[in-house]
Amino acid sequence: MNSSMAPEQYRKPPQLPPKFTATPSSLIEETKSLINRSRSVQDAIVQDVTPEKASFEKVVLPIALDDNNMSIESHIIGFYQAVSTDKALRDASTEAEKLLDDFGIESSMREDVFNLVDAVLKKKDPLDLESQRLLEKDHKSYIRNGLGVPAGPNRDRFKEIKQRLSALSIAFQKNLNExxxxxxxxxxxxxxxxxxxxxxxxxxxxxxxxxxxxxxxxxxxxxxxxxxxxxxxxxxxxxxxxNKCNDNVPLFRETILLRDEAARILGYPNHAAFRIEDKMAKLPKTVDDFLADLRERLAPGGKVEIEKLLALKKEDLKERGITDDTVSKYFLWDHRFYDRLMLERDFALDQQTIAEYFPLQTTIQGMLKIFEELFGLVFIEIIGDDRNALAESGKGSDIVWHEDVQIFSVWDDSGEGGDFVGYLYLDLFPRDGKYGHAANFNLQPGYTDENGKRRYPATALVCNFSKPTPKKPSLLKHDEVVTLFHELGHGIHDLVSRTRYSRFHGTNTVRDFVEAPSQMLENWCWTESQLRSLSHHYSYLSTDYEAAYKASSGASKKPSERIPNELISSIISTKHVNDALFNLRQLHFGMFDMTVHEPASHADIEKLDISTTYNRLRKEISQLDGPEILDHEGDWGWGNGQATFGHLIGGYDAGYYGYLSSQVYSTDMFYTVFKANPMNGKEGRRYRHTVLEKGGSKEEMEILEDFLGRKPSTEAFYKELGISQ
Structure with a gap:
C-alpha cells in the first residue's frame, strides 16, 4: 500500500525505526561503550550476589536484559560490513564485529558468572517455560565454552582457539564479500x-x-x-x-583443524558431535543415516537424469557439428546449460518470457499481499514525507543505509488486533562491496523490556537482482521468485516472533529447523492461483516500458497482463525435473560438511587433503565429471570450492544437512495443512501463532508436533520427490 494513501492509523508507529548514520569512528566508539556497559553488568552481579543468594532474577535476568539492549545496537553495527558503500565503514564494521566476538568469548568463559548460573540451576526454583529454557541454554553454553574443563593449559588453549576461530571466520567472509x-x-x-x-x-x-x-x-x-x-x-x-577465493584455502583448513582440537578438549569425539548435540538431530549418527538413506534413494534417479541430459548434449553437439572426446561425458559446467536447454525443449519453459511477467516491484507487492492474507498482516511502504517524519533528524535518508532501500512498517490487521509489528527493509540490487547472495538479516530483535513493554523488531532482506533500466524493469526468473519468497519467509519469521528474550527471537532457532518455515512458503510459488496473482507483465507498468517491449519483441500489441495458463503449466511441470541431481548437489555439500567435521582422529584430519576430498566426493555423490578426467590426469586438486563455501564458516558447520532435514519438515507441514488450500487464512494464522511466533523459545520438535498434531515423518518429502517406498 502506498503511504500517501496510508490510513492515519498507520502513520505513526509506536517506535521509531533505527538510524543508519554511523561513521567509522562512531562505530568503534559505540562498540566499546556497549562492551563496557555489558562488562559492568556482569561485574556488578558477581560483586553483589553470592552462590547462596543466587536466583534467576539476580543473576540470569540482568544479563538477559543487557543482552536485549545490546542486540538493539550490535546487529546493525555488524550489518554495515554487508551493505555499506563506504569501504572505511565496512572495515570498521568488521573490526567492531571482531571486538564484539572477542567480548562474547570473554563473557562466555567467565567462571565467576558461571558459578552463579550453576547455583541458580541447582536450586530448581520454579520458572516460566521460556525463562527455564534460557537458564538451561545459558548454563549449557558456559560448559560448551570450556568451563567444564578444569582451569589450566587445556582451558587456556581452548580460549585461544575460540579467539582464532572468530578471527578466521571474519577474515573468510570478508574475502568473499570483497x-x-x-x-x-x-x-x-x-x-x-x-x-x-x-x-x-x-x-x-x-x-x-x-x-x-x-x-x-x-x-x-x-x-x-x-x-x-x-x-x-x-x-x-x-x-x-x-578458485576465485583461494586466499581462503588455508583459512578453511586451519578452521577445520582448530574446531576438531577444541571439540576434543571438551571431551567430544569430534566437532560434529559437539555441534549436533543441541540440534533437533542430537547425534551425528542420526544425520549420517539420514544423508545415507537419501543418497541411496536419489542415486538411481541421478543416473537416469544424467543419461537423458547426455543424450540431449550429444544431439546438441551433433547439430552444431562438434565431434570431440567430450561428447560422451557430462561435466559440471554442462549441467546448468543442458538443464536449461531440456526445460526449454521438452517443457517449453522459456525463462526469459516468464521473467517478463515478474517485474520485481509488482512481484514483491503480490508476495506481501499473500502474507497479509495468510497471516493477518498489513505492509505500509514508507516514502517521501512519511520517511522524513519518522527520522529524528527530519532527514528520511537517515533511516536507510542506501538510497535504493525500501522500508515498510508492518501492522496486524484489525482481525489480529491492529497493533504495530515491526519494520521490514528491502535492499535488492548489487553494489560493489555488498553481500553477494540473498539473505535475511535481523537488524533489531523483538522482546519484552524490563517494564513489561514490547520492543518491536526490524529485519532486512538483502538480495542481488538485476537493476531496472529505462527499457526494462528488474525482471525475475522463476527461481528468483522462489528465492525472494524464501528470504521473505525468514523476514516474516523475524517480524511476527513474540518472545520474552531477544535470545530466542525469530529465526534464532536450531539450525536444522531454521530453514523449514521459509522452505514451506516456497510451495506458494508452485501453485497455479498464486503464480497467476503474483504475475503482471512489465509492458503494463508504463508507456515507456510498453514501447520498449513492442520494439524489442516486434509484437504489435501487448501480451495478456497475467501470465497465461500454458506458461504456468510449464513452470509447474518442471518442479521436479532433474531434482535428483539438485538434491545430490545439496547432499554433496552436506556430506562434505560431515566428512571434515567427523574425522576418526585428529591425525586423520591433519592429513586430509580438503580440496581433493571436496572434488572427489562431489564426483562420487553427484556423478558429474570435472576437469580431473580431462587435462588433470586424475588430479583432484583442480579447484577449491570449499574456499567459497561461506556457510561452513558462518554457522552451518556440521549443520548444512539442515537444509535437507528442514525440507523434510517443511514438506510435511505443507502437505498436511496447506496443500488442499494454500490461502487458508485460518491455518495461516494458526501457523503464525504456533510456529513462527515461538521463535526458539521452546523445543523445536515440540513446536512442530504442536502444529502437525503428531511426530514429523519423511513420507511427504519422499512422495514429493517421487521416490517413496
Missing amino acids: ENGGLWFTPEELNGVPEDVLSGLEKGTGENEGKIRLTFKYPDLFPTLKYATNAETRKKVFVENE
Missing part, C-alpha cells in the same frame, strides 16, 4: 548469453580492447553457465569460480 575477480572474453566466446547481461558488463581497453569482463557475481555467473554455447567458456568460468 572478492572482485573476473575474466575477459571476446563477444564470440560469450555467444548465447542474453543481451541484457552482456550490455551491463565492463568494456575492455588497451590489451583487452574488444573484450568484455565477466565477474563471478551471480547476475553474471549464472546466466553465462546457463546460456553460453561455448563449452570452453563455461568450463573456464566454472573452474575459475571455484
Whole structure:
C-alpha cells in the first residue's frame, strides 16, 4: 500500500525505526561503550550476589536484559560490513564485529558468572517455560565454552582457539564479500548469453580492447553457465569460480583443524558431535543415516537424469557439428546449460518470457499481499514525507543505509488486533562491496523490556537482482521468485516472533529447523492461483516500458497482463525435473560438511587433503565429471570450492544437512495443512501463532508436533520427490 494513501492509523508507529548514520569512528566508539556497559553488568552481579543468594532474577535476568539492549545496537553495527558503500565503514564494521566476538568469548568463559548460573540451576526454583529454557541454554553454553574443563593449559588453549576461530571466520567472509575477480572474453566466446547481461558488463581497453569482463557475481555467473554455447567458456568460468577465493584455502583448513582440537578438549569425539548435540538431530549418527538413506534413494534417479541430459548434449553437439572426446561425458559446467536447454525443449519453459511477467516491484507487492492474507498482516511502504517524519533528524535518508532501500512498517490487521509489528527493509540490487547472495538479516530483535513493554523488531532482506533500466524493469526468473519468497519467509519469521528474550527471537532457532518455515512458503510459488496473482507483465507498468517491449519483441500489441495458463503449466511441470541431481548437489555439500567435521582422529584430519576430498566426493555423490578426467590426469586438486563455501564458516558447520532435514519438515507441514488450500487464512494464522511466533523459545520438535498434531515423518518429502517406498 502506498503511504500517501496510508490510513492515519498507520502513520505513526509506536517506535521509531533505527538510524543508519554511523561513521567509522562512531562505530568503534559505540562498540566499546556497549562492551563496557555489558562488562559492568556482569561485574556488578558477581560483586553483589553470592552462590547462596543466587536466583534467576539476580543473576540470569540482568544479563538477559543487557543482552536485549545490546542486540538493539550490535546487529546493525555488524550489518554495515554487508551493505555499506563506504569501504572505511565496512572495515570498521568488521573490526567492531571482531571486538564484539572477542567480548562474547570473554563473557562466555567467565567462571565467576558461571558459578552463579550453576547455583541458580541447582536450586530448581520454579520458572516460566521460556525463562527455564534460557537458564538451561545459558548454563549449557558456559560448559560448551570450556568451563567444564578444569582451569589450566587445556582451558587456556581452548580460549585461544575460540579467539582464532572468530578471527578466521571474519577474515573468510570478508574475502568473499570483497572478492572482485573476473575474466575477459571476446563477444564470440560469450555467444548465447542474453543481451541484457552482456550490455551491463565492463568494456575492455588497451590489451583487452574488444573484450568484455565477466565477474563471478551471480547476475553474471549464472546466466553465462546457463546460456553460453561455448563449452570452453563455461568450463573456464566454472573452474575459475571455484578458485576465485583461494586466499581462503588455508583459512578453511586451519578452521577445520582448530574446531576438531577444541571439540576434543571438551571431551567430544569430534566437532560434529559437539555441534549436533543441541540440534533437533542430537547425534551425528542420526544425520549420517539420514544423508545415507537419501543418497541411496536419489542415486538411481541421478543416473537416469544424467543419461537423458547426455543424450540431449550429444544431439546438441551433433547439430552444431562438434565431434570431440567430450561428447560422451557430462561435466559440471554442462549441467546448468543442458538443464536449461531440456526445460526449454521438452517443457517449453522459456525463462526469459516468464521473467517478463515478474517485474520485481509488482512481484514483491503480490508476495506481501499473500502474507497479509495468510497471516493477518498489513505492509505500509514508507516514502517521501512519511520517511522524513519518522527520522529524528527530519532527514528520511537517515533511516536507510542506501538510497535504493525500501522500508515498510508492518501492522496486524484489525482481525489480529491492529497493533504495530515491526519494520521490514528491502535492499535488492548489487553494489560493489555488498553481500553477494540473498539473505535475511535481523537488524533489531523483538522482546519484552524490563517494564513489561514490547520492543518491536526490524529485519532486512538483502538480495542481488538485476537493476531496472529505462527499457526494462528488474525482471525475475522463476527461481528468483522462489528465492525472494524464501528470504521473505525468514523476514516474516523475524517480524511476527513474540518472545520474552531477544535470545530466542525469530529465526534464532536450531539450525536444522531454521530453514523449514521459509522452505514451506516456497510451495506458494508452485501453485497455479498464486503464480497467476503474483504475475503482471512489465509492458503494463508504463508507456515507456510498453514501447520498449513492442520494439524489442516486434509484437504489435501487448501480451495478456497475467501470465497465461500454458506458461504456468510449464513452470509447474518442471518442479521436479532433474531434482535428483539438485538434491545430490545439496547432499554433496552436506556430506562434505560431515566428512571434515567427523574425522576418526585428529591425525586423520591433519592429513586430509580438503580440496581433493571436496572434488572427489562431489564426483562420487553427484556423478558429474570435472576437469580431473580431462587435462588433470586424475588430479583432484583442480579447484577449491570449499574456499567459497561461506556457510561452513558462518554457522552451518556440521549443520548444512539442515537444509535437507528442514525440507523434510517443511514438506510435511505443507502437505498436511496447506496443500488442499494454500490461502487458508485460518491455518495461516494458526501457523503464525504456533510456529513462527515461538521463535526458539521452546523445543523445536515440540513446536512442530504442536502444529502437525503428531511426530514429523519423511513420507511427504519422499512422495514429493517421487521416490517413496
